[in-house]
Amino acid sequence: NAGVMQNPRHLVRRRGQEARLRCSPMKGHSHVYWYRQLPEEGLKFMVYLQKENIIDESGMPKERFSAEFPKEGPSILRIQQVVRGDSAAYFCASSPRTELNTEAFFGQGTRLTVV
């Protein structure tokens, strides 16, 4: 039973390029969450998605960031025109479909470096 899979593990982008981060949830999980961890900080919620729906994007920056979780395939976090301040670790988590107040399982993260 594979855990939450994120790829790539490391991503280097030049300023102005696009970054695409992928997340496949655990089998049977249809809730996906993206978090960002800036250096020396805790994880900050970005967006919560279910299949084909964005449920809560209150933590997403207003510009350049978008997320999707299509009917088929992984969830994608997309950052357009990256800037140095986007350098961070991005974690995806998933949880089961029907349960509230249960633990979320995290992937190993994608470390984005903008040069």
Add this chain to the structure above:
Amino acid sequence: DQQVKQNSPSLSVQEGRISILNCDYTNSMFDYFLWYKKYPAEGPTFLISISSIKDKNEDGRFTVFLNKSAKHLSLHIVPSQPGDSAVYFCAASGTFTGGGNKLTFGTGTQLKVEL
């Protein structure tokens, strides 16, 4: 505004002794609390959780205590082992957030267990 706070950035404990990690929260609407452990370059791993209807939950060497009136929780690890050395994050969630398991994290405490 930091709704979940871990005021000790680091803690050093001798092997075999008790480790006590503390966490405070400000939002009384949180009703589920979790502790995650994180090694460098990995994703957070779920440790233990507690619902707001309880004041204690125990799992092996790990016990979480919740004091709702003080809006305080703590994680006790006994006996501490060198493999417990990691960053520990406190997190909170609540059904008021609109469903799912959106987590609000503290900034983490680096635990070092010394031989």
